[in-house]
Structure formats: structure tokens, C-alpha cells
Amino acid sequence: GDSVTQMEGPVTLSEEAFLTINCTYTATGYPSLFWYVQYPGEGLQLLLKATKADDKGSNKGFEATYRKETTSFHLEKGSVQVSDSAVYFCALSESGRSQGNLIFGKGTKLSVKP
Amino acid sequence: KAGVTQTPRYLIKTRGQQVTLSCSPISGHRSVSWYQQTPGQGLQFLFEYFSETQRNKGNFPGRFSGRQFSNSRSEMNVSTLELGDSALYLCASSLQTGQSTYEQYFGPGTRLTVT
Numbered sequence: 216g217d218s219v220t221q222m223e224g225p226v227t228l229s230e231e232a233f234l235t236i237n238c239t240y241t242a243t244g245y246p247s248l249f250w251y252v253q254y255p256g257e258g259l260q261l262l263l264k265a266t267k268a269d270d271k272g273s274n275k276g277f278e279a280t281y282r283k284e285t286t287s288f289h290l291e292k293g294s295v296q297v298s299d300s301a302v303y304f305c306a307l308s309e310s311g312r313s314q315g316n317l318i319f320g321k322g323t324k325l326s327v328k329p
Numbered sequence: 330k331a332g333v334t335q336t337p338r339y340l341i342k343t344r345g346q347q348v349t350l351s352c353s354p355i356s357g358h359r360s361v362s363w364y365q366q367t368p369g370q371g372l373q374f375l376f377e378y379f380s381e382t383q384r385n386k387g388n389f390p391g392r393f394s395g396r397q398f399s400n401s402r403s404e405m406n407v408s409t410l411e412l413g414d415s416a417l418y419l420c421a422s423s424l425q426t427g428q429s430t431y432e433q434y435f436g437p438g439t440r441l442t443v444t
């Protein structure tokens with residue numbers, strides 16, 4: 216079946232450092248890809264999405280490009296802030312099915328130090 | 330617009346009991362999905378309801394069930410609770426009017442502890 220693999224943390228960075236969280240997927244067809252963020256004690260928030268190859272999703276300084284040739288959707292941010300400390304989840308929605316079934320990676324915990 | 334609400338936020342139950350969790354989606358959203366989040370297994374899809382019909386189901390035993398009402402509110406029930414059912418249960422809603430990719434909006438979750 217379809218699956219998502221993302222780098223496991225924790226990842227610890229200093230403020231203003233460059234962030235990359237790797238995500239690769241296995242899927243038949245053409246899935247939609249997402250990054251969600253979970254702050255302590257809260258539910259998940261959609262950070263960005265991409266629905267087809269070469270699409271770039273972006274939000275709040277975060278970016279990710281849907282790379283079909285490498286089946287990847289890596290999350291990047293040029294300069295992280297302390298407020299970016301959270302757990303980040305990569306997810307996919309299988310093509311041809313309803314969007315209500317998301318398959319998630321295990322999550323990557325990011326800690327940003329001042 | 331109010332977000333997705335889930336009640337209760339915290340729950341403690343004993344093995345063998347049953348529990349019902351409630352989710353109110355964002356107004357106008359017709360699709361509700363449920364997920365279980367545990368440290369070991371991560372986020373796993375339980376089921377999705379759309380217009381009162383179960384449209385998708387994850388790989389969970391029959392002890393896990395759900396339903397959706399005409400106002401799109403949804404409940405999930407877990408019978409004969411086991412220690413392994415301790416988890417954060419997340420509900421998400423989305424518009425879902427077609428095959429387009431609609432965002433899922435998550436609630437804060439219900440933290441269930443089984444003792």
C-alpha cells in the first residue's frame with residue numbers, strides 16, 4: 216500500500232538556521248501531498264500542499280516541491296524561528312479516492328534554540 | 330467561523346468499558362474523518378463519513394465504530410476498551426464536494442487514557 220517516510224528527529228537548530236525535513240513517498244497513481252504541523256497540546260494544522268508534479272506549496276516561509284521523479288516532498292525554510300518549534304508531519308492522499316483518508320509519516324520534532 | 334470542536338478533551342476509562350467521542354465539524358463541511366495518534370504507531374486513519382455514510386475505513390478492529398448525523402456532527406465509539414486504545418483521537422473536517430483536493434481541518438483531539 217501507499218506509505219510515507221520522513222526523517223525522524225528530533226532536529227535541533229539555532230534560530231535563523233536553514234531547515235530541511237526529508238519526506239519520500241510510495242504510491243500508485245498521482246497522490247496529493249501535504250505538510251502538517253502540530254504544536255504542543257494542539258491538533259494538526261495544514262502548513263502547505265501540492266496536488267501534482269512540480270507544484271510548489273508555500274506558507275509562512277516554508278516551501279516544498281512535489282518531485283515525482285524522486286517521489287519526494289522535502290520541507291524547507293530559509294531561517295527558522297523559535298516559534299517554529301513543533302512536530303511536522305508529511306502526508307499523502309491517494310489519487311482516485313476521497314481526500315478524507317490521509318496517510319502520514321511518523322513525524323519530525325523540531326526544536327529551535329534562541 | 331468556529332473551528333472543529335471535539336468533546337470531551339480528556340477521558341479516563343477502565344479496560345472493558347466503552348467510550349463515545351464527539352466531533353462537530355466546521356459549519357458547511359460535510360466530510361468528517363477520524364484518526365488515532367499514538368507514540369508507537371503515529372497517526373492512523375480510522376474512518377471517514379460523508380453525508381451520513383461511511384466512505385472509507387482504516388485497518389482497525391470492529392470495536393471501533395462511528396456515525397455521522399444529518400447536521401454533519403460525528404461520533405466514534407470504542408467498545409471493550411483495551412490498554413492499547415490509549416491515544417489522542419483526532420477529528421478532521423473538510424468541504425469535500427468533489428474530487429478536488431480540499432484541506433482537512435483538525436480539531437484539538439480527545440486524549441483517552443485506558444487504565
